[in-house]
Amino acid sequence: MSFSDWQPIRCAVCGGVSEHMTLASTDSPGPPDLDTRPAETMRSSLQFWILECPNCRYAAPSIATAAAGAAELVRKNEYQAIKCRFQRHSWLLAQLGHYADAGWVSLHAAWMADDAEDAERARECRGRAVELWKTGKRHGHDFMETTEQEFALVADVLRRRGEFEEALQTCMAGLNEQNLTPLIEDVLRFQLTLISRRDTAAHTMGELPKRPQGGERVTLE
Numbered sequence: 001m002s003f004s005d006w007q008p009i010r011c012a013v014c015g016g017v018s019e020h021m022t023l024a025s026t027d028s029p030g031p032p033d034l035d036t037r038p039a040e041t042m043r044s045s046l047q048f049w050i051l052e053c054p055n056c057r058y059a060a061p062s063i064a065t066a067a068a069g070a071a072e073l074v075r076k077n078e079y080q081a082i083k084c085r086f087q088r089h090s091w092l093l094a095q096l097g098h099y100a101d102a103g104w105v106s107l108h109a110a111w112m113a114d115d116a117e118d119a120e121r122a123r124e125c126r127g128r129a130v131e132l133w134k135t136g137k138r139h140g141h142d143f144m145e146t147t148e149q150e151f152a153l154v155a156d157v158l159r160r161r162g163e164f165e166e167a168l169q170t171c172m173a174g175l176n177e178q179n180l181t182p183l184i185e186d187v188l189r190f191q192l193t194l195i196s197r198r199d200t201a202a203h204t205m206g207e208l209p210k211r212p213q214g215g216e217r218v219t220l221e
């Protein structure tokens, strides 16, 4: 992981200039978690994914730009009352109708909470991610490339929340998908094992049971 120097950035909402460390590059050679969280070194770069203006608290991947309507939303009490900058950006995206992305940023907020060992906040952020993705689907917004990937992701997010019954139903729905790829089938079957153990911990794609020799596995890469 490498950083660029501290950069002065002019906030697109309030015009204030503040200094921010931004990420120049990362690599992530290891297998990701089942919820797509990357391995090191990108894993540790999470805190730099969302910047925050210290003057008006506008939070975004780049505070130098703001969508139309964002400035007005940032000034609202509801926005200012949200403590985590990831959740503030997620709230902005949801208000602007970008439900799929809002769900992803809420999942990233859960990872931040995991790192801070704040289980309650992590659980809340995961719940919000699923709600946002569901709202997105009602509006015709996909949050992953395929429906089977969406089932696999949501199953993991629900399991990490300890919602085992819902996670189980999500896995079964995923396994009923037509044209299920071997990789996602393996992920869903591994989830079933974790659910049966009442396991809420993070697990990586590297833990998937090996297929028998000659078995085929298509990777996501």
Ligand SMILES: [Zn+2]
Pocket: 011, 012, 013, 014, 015, 016, 053, 054, 055, 056, 057, 058
């Ligand atoms: Zn600002």
